[in-house]
Amino acid sequence: MKIYSKKRLWSGVGLLVLAVLLLVTMCIKGFRAKSVALVVVLVAIGLGELGSAMSRQQAIEDREERTAFIESKARSRAFSLTQQICLVLTIALVVAGAVKTYLPLLAMGIATGLILTLSTVCEIAATIYYEKRY
Amino acid sequence: MKNKVRELRQAANMTQQQLAELVYVSSRTIISLEKGQYNPSLLLAYRIACVFGTTVENLYCLAENKALEDQQYEDLQ
Numbered sequence: 001m002k003i004y005s006k007k008r009l010w011s012g013v014g015l016l017v018l019a020v021l022l023l024v025t026m027c028i029k030g031f032r033a034k035s036v037a038l039v040v041v042l043v044a045i046g047l048g049e050l051g052s053a054m055s056r057q058q059a060i061e062d063r064e065e066r067t068a069f070i071e072s073k074a075r076s077r078a079f080s081l082t083q084q085i086c087l088v089l090t091i092a093l094v095v096a097g098a099v100k101t102y103l104p105l106l107a108m109g110i111a112t113g114l115i116l117t118l119s120t121v122c123e124i125a126a127t128i129y130y131e132k133r134y
Numbered sequence: 135m136k137n138k139v140r141e142l143r144q145a146a147n148m149t150q151q152q153l154a155e156l157v158y159v160s161s162r163t164i165i166s167l168e169k170g171q172y173n174p175s176l177l178l179a180y181r182i183a184c185v186f187g188t189t190v191e192n193l194y195c196l197a198e199n200k201a202l203e204d205q206q207y208e209d210l211q
Contacts, residue, residue: 057160060154060158060159060160061160061162063158064158064159064160064163065159065163065174065175065178066159066160066162066163066166066172069172
C-alpha cells in the first residue's frame with residue numbers, strides 16, 4: 001500500500017482521532033443520538049480520506065492542471081457573487097434601517113458595507129501584485 | 135479550441151483512460167480536451183503530441199484556430 005497524499009492521510013487520521021475522542025467523551029457523559037451520528041460521520045469521512053490518500057487516481061486528479069483551473073474559476077466566481085450579494089444587502093439594510101429608523105438594521109448594513117469595502121481593497125491589492133509579477 | 139485529440143486517439147486504438155495515464159491526467163480531463171471545453175497547458179499539449187508522434191501545431195490545428203481568432207480581432211486592425 002503506497003501513500004500518494006500525506007495531506008489526505010493526516011486529514012483522515014485526524015478525523016478518526018476526533019471520532020475516538022468523541023466516543024470516549026460519550027462513554028463518560030452518556031450516549032446521545034446527535035453525538036453517535038457525528039461519530040459515524042467522522043469515521044466515514046476519515047476512512048474515505050485514508051482511502052483517497054492511497055489512491056493513485058485521486059493523487060493524479062489532485063495534481064492535474066484542470067483541477068487547479070476549476071478551483072481557481074470557482075473561487076473567483078464565488079468571490080464575485082459574494083461581493084454582489086454584499087452590495088445588495090448593504091443597500092437593502094441601510095435603506096430599510098433609515099426608513100424604519102431601526103438602528104440594528106443600519107448597523108448590519110454598515111457591517112456588510114465594511115465587508116464589501118475590505119473585499120474590494122483586497123481585490124485591488126491582489127490585482128496590483130499579480131500585474132507586477134506577471 | 136478545435137483539435138485532433140479524439141481522432142488521433144481512435145486511430146491509435148487507445149481508450150481515454152489509457153491516454154490519460156500516459157500524460158498523467160484523469161480521463162475526465164481527456165474528455166474535456168476532446169470536446170474542446172478545456173485548453174491544455176503548453177506542456178500537456180506537448181506530452182499528448184509526443185504520445186501520438188505529432189506536433190502541437192498539428193494536434194491543435196493552430197493555423198486554423200489562429201485564423202478563426204484573427205477574425206475576432208479584425209476590428210482592431
